[in-house]
Amino acid sequence: MAKWEGKVRSSLTKANAHQIWPFFIDFxxxxxxFPTLSTCYGVHGTxxxxxxxxxxxxxxxxNEADQVSWSKERLVAVDHEKMSMSYEMLDCNVGFDSYLSTIKVVCGDDDEGCVVEWSFVVNPVEGLRYEDLLHKYQTGLDQTCNKMEDALLQNPI
Structure with missing residues (x-):
């Protein structure tokens, strides 16, 4: 069965790439x-x-009604110059298998604004439609970027 591949983008107008990148690399x-993530912490490495x-x-x-989704994820590539990072999912309870994701923060014209791209490759997930997964990524990325911009407006770097 073919893997699901997708990419979503979110444009920011109130923050540039150099301001946004540190939020993402704070793995x-x-x-x-991220709006629906209540817990995230390091379990290994730096x-x-x-x-x-x-x-x-x-x-x-x-998952099942009211069951908390969880995952264990490892950072597999970081390029600070290109503001790009990739991570893989090692284990989870949401049905993801062979999952790899990449986040890129792309500079806007004249270093004003930026675009965040979030791509993924995963084996099809039982009980989930590809279109619904892509929609969840888009919604999550848009809300994440809005929250980051708001934080920068309240506390400029």
Whole structure:
């Protein structure tokens, strides 16, 4: 069966790429930004460095009624110059198998604004439609970027 591949994008107009990138590379603290993630912390390695592994939990994907979704994820690539990072899912209870995700923060014209791209490759997930998964990624990324912009407006760097 073919893998599901997807990419979503969110444009930011009130913050540039150099302001947004540090939020994403803070790999062990993504719960501060992702709307349905209640817990995220490091379980191995150094935050923001290849090999760093985190545990995440929240209500991002449906399981059984009211069951908390969780995953264990490892950072497998970081390119600070290109503001890109990739991570793989090591284990989870949401049915993801062979999961790899990449986040890129792309500079806007004249270093104003930016675009965040979030792509993923995963084996099809039983009980979930591809379109619904893509929609969840888009909604999550949009809300995350809005929260990051709001934080920067309240506390400029």
């Amino acid at each position: 062990f603290n993504f719960h501060k930004w 935050n923001g460095q290849v090999g760093g592994t985190r545990y995440c939990a929240g209500f991002s994907l449906p």
